[in-house]
Amino acid sequence: MKKKNIVTIKQANIFTTIVIFIFTIIFAFLLIEENYLDYEKTLLKEMSLSKEKVNIEQSEKYKETQKKLKSILIKNTIAIATLAFILFAIVLGLYKILNHILQRDIQVFLDFFKETAHKEYMLDPDKIFFKDFKTMVGYANNMVDTISEQKKTLKDLNQNLEEKVKQKTLNLQVTNEKLRKEKEFSEKILDAQKKFLRYTVHETNTPLSVILTSIELYTMQHPKDKHLSKIEVAVKNIFSIYDDLSYLVKKDQVEYPKSMVDMGDYLDFRISFFNDVAQMSKVSFDYKKPQNSLHIYINKTKLQRIVDNTLTNAIKYTLAEQVIDVTLKQSGSNLEFSVASKSKAIKDIDKVFHAYYREEKDREGFGLGLQMVRNICDEEGIEIKVSSDENITVFTYIFKMIGD
Incomplete structure (x- = not known):
């Protein structure tokens, strides 16, 4: 991708001065050339007359006329060159004055943007010469006012957000503390529940074994009736549940x-x-x-x-x-x-x-x-x-x- 040429104001001034100077030289050259052509035409006319009446008196008169015409040509050339130089000086001077005023207005805007980047800074319209730039001063000052208002709004919003964040943080800290206490309480309950289950499982085995043994001893001496059978079935069901509970309680602690x-x-x-x-x-x-x-x-x-x-x-x-x-x-x-x-x-x-x-x-x-x-x-x-x-x-x- 080609880079675009960047021309400074100083370079543009030099270029403009050269252009004005060249145009002045061309203008002077054209006037001098026109004057010289008139000179040659007059000489040719005098020469044609001298050929018709050839005598010494007329020859002397022709030389005098030629001398006068050369003098007039030189004076006109000097006058044209002087006039061209004066015109060049006037145009260049006017250009320099306007360019100086333009640069001063531009510098005011450059200083404005430089200062505004760090602090609120308003442009003074009286420092600006050109009317178009004065209009831009109004827009620039409006821009500064708008940015200032937005900064204030953002500052207030940030303060509100900071307060909300602080409050939320405090609320979270309180909530976390409550959760920590609830977790500790739940862990204590679970630990107590595990201890209770271990104790219950351990203590349940003995009476269940006694009941089953007693039923077996009783049926060895007496016939098993309907009620005793129900008791035996219930005990076996309890035994099965007991074995499940015993495994669930011990499976993480016992190999x-x-x-x-x-x-x-x-x-x-x-x-x-x-x-x-x-x-x-x-x-x-x-x-x-x-x-x-x-x-x-x-x-x-x-x-x-x-x-x-x-x-x-x-x-x-x-x-x-x-x-x-x-x-x-x-x-x-x-x-x-x-x-x-x-x-x-x-x-x-x-x-x-x-x-x-x-x-x-x-x-x-x-x-x-x-x-x-x-x-x-x-x-x-x-x-x-x-x-x-x-x-x-x-x-x-x-x-x-x-x-x-």
Whole structure:
């Protein structure tokens, strides 16, 4: 991109002076040339006359005339040159005067803009010569007034904003302090709640064990009646809830070591535990223990949470007089544990693993069991598959199997 030429006022003055000088010389040259042509014409005329009457007297007269004409030519040339110089001087002087006045007005404006950049400064119209510039003085002063008003407005606005920011800051500090205290209070409540749950879980185990042991001792000597069966079922349900709470309370503080578990035997043991609960709900289990030992490597507490929550959910939601099919089979290097039964179709399969979600609101429970199952399966790399329609609902867990 080409840069534009920048000409200063001084350079423009020099250029203008040269132009005026050149025009003056041309003007003088043209006048002198015209005068010289007149001189030559007169000489030619005198020469033609002298040729017609050739004599000494006329020859002397021709020379005298030529001498006079040369004198007049010189005087006219000097007069023209002098007049041209005077004209040049007058024009140049007028130009210099006007240019000086123009530069003075421009300098006033330059000083104005220079001063206005740092402080409020008003132009005095009396310092300006040209009328057009006087009009510009009015516009410039109006501009300064407008800028001054805007500065005042912005200053007031900034002060108001500063006050608002200070007030907001104070309010935020107060709010933050309240939140800090509320956080401390909530942490204290949570800590107290955890301690209470740990204490409750610990203290609940003993009476539950005593009740179950007492029921078993009683049924060894007396036949089990309907009321005693209800008590036993209720205790087993409480035991299941107790085991869930115990795991939730301790899972972040206790390490759960893994061991080899015979899945066939373990399922047989847990189904036997919940048989009475199933009978009380008018459902039953159908489970055929595999003939071969099928082992997995897992912590028993975590496995119990998966199995117990799946079995108790099946008991809770299976329709009355229906059978809960429990199957365990090997599939390549995996072991598939499935629980299938006829129940109402699950509307949203993904949500059943969310905390506090229950398909049927009138059913007992907190909706935490399957979320806990999902978390354990994610931790242990156990795949979960769920399918549900009007005919059957199936929960399948796929474990990595180990050899005998």
